[in-house]
Amino acid sequence: MAPDPLRIAGREFTSRLFLGTGKFPSVAAMQAAVEASGTRIVTVALRRVDLDAPEEPLLKALDATKLLILPNTSGANDAEEAVRLAKLARAAGLPSWIKLEVTPDPRTLLPDPVETLKAAEILVKLGFTVLPYINADPVLAKRLQDVGTATVMPLAAPIGTSKGLRTRDAIAIIIEQATVPVVVDAGLGAPSHAAEALEMGADAVLVNTAIAVARDPAAMAAAFRKGVEAGREAYLSGLAPERSTAEASSPRQGTLGARG
Amino acid sequence: MSLEVFARNLDASTPLTPLVRQARDLTVRRFGLTMQLFAPLYLSNACINTCTYCGFSRPNAIARRTLTEAELSREMDHVAHEGFRHLLLVSGEDPRESSLDYLERAVRLAHGRFASVSIEVAPLDEAGYRRMLAAGAEGVVVYQEAYDRNAYAAVHTAGPKKDYDARLKAPQTAARAGMRRLGIGALLGLAPWKQEAMALAGHALRLQKTAWRSTLTLSLPRLRPAAGDFVPAHPVSDEDLVRLIAALRLLLPDAGIVLSTREAPELRDRLALAGVTMMSAGSRTEPGGYEEPEKAEGQFELSDARSPAEVAERLRSLGLDPVWKDWDAALLAT
Numbered sequence A: 001m002a003p004d005p006l007r008i009a010g011r012e013f014t015s016r017l018f019l020g021t022g023k024f025p026s027v028a029a030m031q032a033a034v035e036a037s038g039t040r041i042v043t044v045a046l047r048r049v050d051l052d053a054p055e056e057p058l059l060k061a062l063d064a065t066k067l068l069i070l071p072n073t074s075g076a077n078d079a080e081e082a083v084r085l086a087k088l089a090r091a092a093g094l095p096s097w098i099k100l101e102v103t104p105d106p107r108t109l110l111p112d113p114v115e116t117l118k119a120a121e122i123l124v125k126l127g128f129t130v131l132p133y134i135n136a137d138p139v140l141a142k143r144l145q146d147v148g149t150a151t152v153m154p155l156a157a158p159i160g161t162s163k164g165l166r167t168r169d170a171i172a173i174i175i176e177q178a179t180v181p182v183v184v185d186a187g188l189g190a191p192s193h194a195a196e197a198l199e200m201g202a203d204a205v206l207v208n209t210a211i212a213v214a215r216d217p218a219a220m221a222a223a224f225r226k227g228v229e230a231g232r233e234a235y236l237s238g239l240a241p242e243r244s245t246a247e248a249s250s251p252r253q254g255t256l257g258a259r260g
Numbered sequence B: 001m002s003l004e005v006f007a008r009n010l011d012a013s014t015p016l017t018p019l020v021r022q023a024r025d026l027t028v029r030r031f032g033l034t035m036q037l038f039a040p041l042y043l044s045n046a047c048i049n050t051c052t053y054c055g056f057s058r059p060n061a062i063a064r065r066t067l068t069e070a071e072l073s074r075e076m077d078h079v080a081h082e083g084f085r086h087l088l089l090v091s092g093e094d095p096r097e098s099s100l101d102y103l104e105r106a107v108r109l110a111h112g113r114f115a116s117v118s119i120e121v122a123p124l125d126e127a128g129y130r131r132m133l134a135a136g137a138e139g140v141v142v143y144q145e146a147y148d149r150n151a152y153a154a155v156h157t158a159g160p161k162k163d164y165d166a167r168l169k170a171p172q173t174a175a176r177a178g179m180r181r182l183g184i185g186a187l188l189g190l191a192p193w194k195q196e197a198m199a200l201a202g203h204a205l206r207l208q209k210t211a212w213r214s215t216l217t218l219s220l221p222r223l224r225p226a227a228g229d230f231v232p233a234h235p236v237s238d239e240d241l242v243r244l245i246a247a248l249r250l251l252l253p254d255a256g257i258v259l260s261t262r263e264a265p266e267l268r269d270r271l272a273l274a275g276v277t278m279m280s281a282g283s284r285t286e287p288g289g290y291e292e293p294e295k296a297e298g299q300f301e302l303s304d305a306r307s308p309a310e311v312a313e314r315l316r317s318l319g320l321d322p323v324w325k326d327w328d329a330a331l332l333a334t
Helices: A027-037 A079-091 A113-125 A138-147 A168-177 A191-200 A217-237 B003-010 B016-031 B069-081 B100-111 B126-135 B149-155 B164-176 B193-210 B238-251 B265-272 B308-317
Strands: A006-008 A011-013 A017-020 A041-045 A068-072 A097-100 A129-134 A183-185 A204-207 B034-044 B086-091 B116-120 B139-141 B156-158 B181-185 B215-219 B256-259 B278-280 B321-323
Touching: A017 A027, A017 A217, A027 A217, A068 A079, A079 A097, A079 A113, A097 A113, A113 A129, A113 A138, A129 A138, A138 A168, A168 A191, A191 A204, A191 A217, A204 A217, B003 B193, B003 B238, B016 B238, B034 B069, B034 B100, B034 B116, B034 B308, B069 B100, B086 B100, B100 B116, B100 B126, B116 B181, B126 B164, B139 B164, B139 B215, B149 B156, B149 B164, B164 B181, B164 B193, B181 B193, B181 B256, B193 B215, B193 B238, B238 B256, B238 B265, B256 B265, B265 B308, B308 B321
Parallel strands: A017 A041, A017 A204, A041 A068, A068 A097, A097 A129, A183 A204, B034 B086, B034 B278, B034 B321, B086 B116, B116 B139, B139 B181, B181 B215, B215 B256, B256 B278
Antiparallel strands: A006 A011
């Protein structure tokens, strides 16, 4: 198959799997999962890293020559807080790409659409490449594309639930209408979920919990890698359309039935 | 899960092992294989309340001390040097010794050095909490101690802390002021524990609805020996504590559960795998105790004397990543 890179804001990536770095039992386990996943984009919660520390262990463990380190604004309650965090990251020398998360409810961590749009507008104007985490809301996705975000990242299911593509119908509309890459984020619990998202035409997926808390995170990362690749190949190859009636894979006409 | 199931899980007839396993799975799913570490820092043991179980109780003839700003700085440097990025400022209640101005200065001092600052002080009004937030505190801890009104009245015999309702509404007031982390809890030993657990659970469920922007943390400190020789009327066994923490986790999957150095290392290991998500380590409960141990009286006796580095190492060997920083001071507009 011809090379099929993921293109976001003019950059090309050889993997369609984003990996979150939270919840791992150790930095070494996280590194092994990054390696096995083949990912080229890893997200890092700004609230977890010590930007003042010269030897920040999490950042030190990630090879910035191979990976895009994508800081996220998790913990931000509103647009103002998210913008403040993003500016802080840029001032500390991190790339000006930002995964925008505005999640005022610490229980569900569901994104606030109003504040997300507001923050996206400000950050785009400030020159950031903005990848917003959103509910699977097609109208919001269009509004964000209109203000200039580099992707949209609709959730499959509430974060950490591993329920898979519960928002499938809305994501299908988002994909159909998108002018920027669609990255399905949150709630993917199994490689088959990731494959399903790619089969539908999503450009990439982001996975964290399902890999980080697996008994063997590196092996699970490898499994997700295969799921993503299989889903993408199936999408590019043209899936057979669903039908409401059965259709034999070896039609009788012209074979056994031809005798009579 | 309903309170009915929670009550059933508290009962000894529900097998403990599967309960703990479920609680562990849920904790891992929600919080990952991590344990957040924090340090308490005592500002003052001056107190105008008579609380019969507490070492700082007014009638106790103990060495009292309120740290000066210079002393506070030294204490903060000490715990920061140990690796802590989350700090809990604790103080007795005494408007002259630990006034609102004093507390505000202490929070400001800490805000510059720590990623997260919380306060465990007497209940404040909304304006008071707003001042603390503006100075850099993101969290408020107010334990109800005893949810049972009679038990509460029996041990809080003099001083402003006698006002049960003022204390009960403090977390909601703090949330209204914009505080991001609310810590509630019951001091186990003052009243029958299952009854206290039900009341705490009800309080938590209510706060999750009304204070929806705030993260909730729960704490279940057991009474420890302290000055004044108080004997708890309703002791809670290790098994009961494990059961309670596992049951709370199943009822409240998203709530942080906090464990202090009141408990012994072996039990802390068990609880780390049964629902606890935040731990203090290497704590001192006397003001100035990090730099000058035992110059003033502590609040209670500690059972885990390990250093923060030793606790972190132990967590790693249990398969948990010790997390020193899980908040950023830049999130607050200060």
